[in-house]
Structure formats: structure tokens, C-alpha cells
Amino acid sequence: MTGNPPAEANPRLDDSRGGDDRVSCRRGDLAKWSAEGGPLPARLSRHIERCPACRAQVSRVNRVQASLILLQGQALPPNLHARANGRALRLLRRAERASAAARDLLHCRPDLPYWQRIQFQITRMSCGVAAALLLLVIRVGVVHAAEETRDLGETLAAMYADRHINPDGHGAGGDSRLA
Amino acid sequence: MARVAALPLELRSLLASLTSAEVAESQQWILRLLRGQGAAVLTALWRMLGSEADVLDAYQTAVCRLTARGQQGVGANPAGYFYRIAVNAAIETVRTRQRQKAHWPRLVESRASLPSPPGVMAVCDEREALERMRLAISELPRHLREVVILRDLGQMQYAEVARCLGITAGTARLYRRQAVIRLAELIGEEVTG
Numbered sequence: 001m002t003g004n005p006p007a008e009a010n011p012r013l014d015d016s017r018g019g020d021d022r023v024s025c026r027r028g029d030l031a032k033w034s035a036e037g038g039p040l041p042a043r044l045s046r047h048i049e050r051c052p053a054c055r056a057q058v059s060r061v062n063r064v065q066a067s068l069i070l071l072q073g074q075a076l077p078p079n080l081h082a083r084a085n086g087r088a089l090r091l092l093r094r095a096e097r098a099s100a101a102a103r104d105l106l107h108c109r110p111d112l113p114y115w116q117r118i119q120f121q122i123t124r125m126s127c128g129v130a131a132a133l134l135l136l137v138i139r140v141g142v143v144h145a146a147e148e149t150r151d152l153g154e155t156l157a158a159m160y161a162d163r164h165i166n167p168d169g170h171g172a173g174g175d176s177r178l179a
Numbered sequence: 180m181a182r183v184a185a186l187p188l189e190l191r192s193l194l195a196s197l198t199s200a201e202v203a204e205s206q207q208w209i210l211r212l213l214r215g216q217g218a219a220v221l222t223a224l225w226r227m228l229g230s231e232a233d234v235l236d237a238y239q240t241a242v243c244r245l246t247a248r249g250q251q252g253v254g255a256n257p258a259g260y261f262y263r264i265a266v267n268a269a270i271e272t273v274r275t276r277q278r279q280k281a282h283w284p285r286l287v288e289s290r291a292s293l294p295s296p297p298g299v300m301a302v303c304d305e306r307e308a309l310e311r312m313r314l315a316i317s318e319l320p321r322h323l324r325e326v327v328i329l330r331d332l333g334q335m336q337y338a339e340v341a342r343c344l345g346i347t348a349g350t351a352r353l354y355r356r357q358a359v360i361r362l363a364e365l366i367g368e369e370v371t372g
Contacts, residue, residue: 034363035356060363067312067366068331070305071226084221084235088213088242095246096203 025054033058037065208250208257209242216258220265223333227269227313237268259343266328273317315365323358326351 029044040048040058048055112120220241224234241264245253253260316327322344329340330351337355341348 031356031360034359035352056367057363060367061359063308063366064312064359064362067308070309071312071332072334074226074229074309076222076225077231080225080231080234081218081221083231084238085213085217087235087239088209088217091239091242092203092206092209092246095243096206 025051027054030054030057034061205250206246209245212245212257212261213242216261219333219335220262223262223328224265224269226332227266227316227328228272229309229313233269233272237265237272240268241265256343256345259345262329262333262343263325266325269328270317270324273313277314277317311366312362315362318365319358319361323354323361326354327358327362330355 025047027044027047029041033041033044034057044054044058048058221234221238224237228234228237241261244264245257245261248260250257316324319327325344326340329335329343330337335343337348337351340351344351346354
């Protein structure tokens, strides 16, 4: 039993079959027309008059072809291309900037030797140390200047007291610094 | 290239300006892709999505993935890769839309119950037919879907489709024939179901 089954045994090959319209005949012209579209071939046209399954299939394929043609008729908005390319270019530039930053990050190797880590720590701390030294110098300078100012004020006060308030050098609390 | 020649003059000049754009040397291959395939990809995306915002998002997603992959990562067929990722982004958007639509059935029902003038109904029918077809395309198996999108929406020749997908032109024809039959089944199911 290697030959093709008779048409009666396989309802899909029966040209004039009615009944279930979900299973169409295996017709070459129907398959070809389904793929290529265009006007219905005359033989197929005659066939679908008496085959509801193929008629339904032709109707469905027709709907698909019509919808595809409708989709193909959707014209591109005039400035869509410009906007899409503009966004793409901005994205590329941003990606380039981001990848440069990523390259920098990759240069920071985690498996440095001990002496290099110390060197790295020293380099990192040197700014802080310099800033602290600077602050210390400023503070010492300010304190020293304040103390000098205070001493000078005291000296001037004592001179004033010696010359104008207690020129003889007598009396309580008299301070004779100039002497 | 015939599609590029069919574009208006200002778009062609803009397309040409992509070559001289200031981007890094390592990204020049992406510019070449955008210049060569950008118009066709955008056309296919527009027909698949029908919304400017969605098209821009899908296009940018595709460019983003190209950038992330790099020239070595996309393989020997960068144009095919570009088409595929753009189409995948579009399919994802169509499916997301469908999922969102499932959450507002009541709104659709109330709109359907309202009386509309005949002109408005025709526009709605056309829009619904387009949406139905887009959804049906997104439900196709991947190999059939790619052929339909490139051939019918991107309006490429079978040879170009075959080159993009890495198959023969005969296989592309066969896939397209199977796709139409499957689409007919899907559309038929939706109409009767």
C-alpha cells in the first residue's frame, strides 16, 4: 500500500466536497494564489462556487492580502526619519562618553601589589595632608598675630598709664614696663 | 537604494549628513548601517507600529542594542542583525499594547455601543483591521514573521530578505507562503471567534 489513497478515502483531495469549511482542499492553484495574490484563477473561481471550505479559505486569504496592502499604504510621516536619526546620533555620542568613563574605571586594577597600594594611599592622602598643614600654618600665624597684637596693646596701655595716669610710678597696680 | 532615492530631498540630505556626523571611529559602522538600512527599517517599523513615539522608541532600542553588542558581537551580517532587533522591539511593543488593551475591555465595549456616523465607522474598521493584522503578524512563528515583515512591510525583494536572514530566496518564498496561510487562519479565528 504505497500508492496515493483514493479521493474518497481522503476528503482533503475531494474536489467537490462540502461540509466542514475549516479544512480546504489541497489545491496547487489555491496555494499559489495565496502566496502571490492578484486576480483569482478561473479554475479556482469555478471550484469555490461548489466548495465552501475553499471559499472560506479564499475569503480569509483575501482579507489577509487586503490588510497587508492597507499596511503597505501607511506612508511614513515626513519628519520621522530626521527625528529618529537625531535621537540615534545623540545616543551614540552619549554611549561614547559613557564608554570613555568605563575605560577609566577599568584602569583601576583591584589586584595591586602591597607597595603600590601604599603608594596609592599616600597619593590619595597627600592632598588631605597638604590641606591640614596649610590649615595648621594659617592657625599658627593667626594665633601668633593675635598674641603679638595683645602684647602690643598691653605695652601701649602700660605706657599710657605710666605717662598720663601715674607718672610718678607710685600707687597700687602700677606697672612700669617701660622702666 | 531605490527606497532611499524615493525619499524627499531634505530627507536624503539628512541621511547623507549621517556620514559626516561627529561620532567616534569605533561607531562608524553603526552610522553606515543607519545610512544603508535605516530608511527601510523605519518604514517597516512604522507599518508595524503605526505610532511615531513607538517607532522612535523601537528604533532607539535597536541602535542601543547595536552599540551594546559592538561590531564583533553582531556577527558577519550586521544588516540582518539590525533588522531582527528592530523587528523584535516592534513585536514586543505590539504585544505590550495587546496586554494593556486586555485591561480596558469595558471602555471598548462602551465605545462600541455608541452610535457613530458611517465615515467614522469606516475609519475605525480600517484601524481595527490594521491592528488585527499587526497582532496576527506578532503571533506568527519567528521565522515566518521575519519574512513577512521584511517582504511585505519593508517591501524588500526576496533576494534581500534572504540575504538579511541568512536563508535562500526559495526558502524565503516558502516561508512567506506559509505565513500567509497561517495569517489567514489567525484572522479567520479572530473573526469567527
